[in-house]
Amino acid sequence: MALVAVTDHAAERYLQRVRGALDPKLEVTSRVSRAVEADRVEPGERGAVLVRDLEDAELVFICIEDVPRGELIVITLWEGGEDPRVPKRFTDELRRAARATPRSWV
Structure with missing residues (x-):
């Protein structure tokens, strides 16, 4: 079994x-x-590396492989199919809002 890590972004998605x-x-x-x-x-x-979920074939985890550490890092995920739980227009709007919000580096 591969060692798997998950980013905060992937957990939110x-x-x-x-x-x-x-x-x-x-x-x-x-x-x-x-x-x-x-x-x-x-x-x-x-x-x-795309990993397709066993329980929901439309759910795909997008990963990168950290070869030296032997770790698979889940960076995000997406849903395929005709009827996603979160419509693309909603996720596109979240992306636009995030770009418009000034970031604080405090």
Whole structure:
């Protein structure tokens, strides 16, 4: 089994799509580990690794591989299919709002 780490961004995206997770990072780690063991892995763009969830085939975890550490890092996730839980127009609006908000470096 590969060592799996989850970014804060991926955990937030998971919570947007799968409600009721008490510890989203632990849940994502578990789901990705099981999917990797079941060989639900495919190459993505720019060196990414796509891991398709076992419970929901439309849920895809986008990962990068840290080869020296032997770690798979979940950086985000997306939903395929005709009827995603979070419509693209909503996630696009969140992205626009984030760009418009000034960042504080305090």
